[in-house]
Amino acid sequence: SAVISQKPSRDICQRGTSLTIQCQVDSQVTMMFWYRQQPGQSLTLIATANQGSEATYESGFVIDKFPISRPNLTFSTLTVSNMSPEDSSIYLCSGTNRGFTEAFFGQGTRLTVV
């Protein structure tokens, strides 16, 4: 199975600034996803990161707020832009193999916006 290294593990940021979260996979994965978990809530899909093209965003999430890059099959970044306290959440990346029989997860980034 693949191992995903996610950085940073936590950060405290000022409102109005941006934070980029990175996920590095130790092997190629077919698809990569970015999730948000607000306090007390379940994980919610932000977008599917597509290699070499624009990410596919879920309803309620937009590229200007959450730009995503995936330049190759082992690396992706999520930026949380122009942050407000409402963006305080855990952000998580995950990957899957071709047959969707395995799912791999990063360690999560706990973001606090003050």
Added chain:
Amino acid sequence: KNEVEQSPQNLTAQEGEFITINCSYSVGISALHWLQQHPGGGIVSLFMLSSGKKKHGRLIATINIQEKHSSLHITASHPRDSAVYICAVWTSGGSNYKLTFGKGTLLTVNP
């Protein structure tokens, strides 16, 4: 109504007890995952099921596709099992696959 429902939301047990966490889903799925989330937020995949039963150490997961129900059992529970356990299902809309998550079950095992 959520597509993935877990019960109970919170569970407190004494060390050594047998624990069951339930998951029901209302959509067609290709597979179901049981995940463990630690206090720092990191998630570990415990099982992926598409039918039947799987066992790993003290953990057992079962799924009934017809009834759209899965259970996670922990035998001889231990305080280190304390975590949030999350059920997640693979759903697809055309060529788009995504995981839909339950809200999780917070398990606390007391010594």
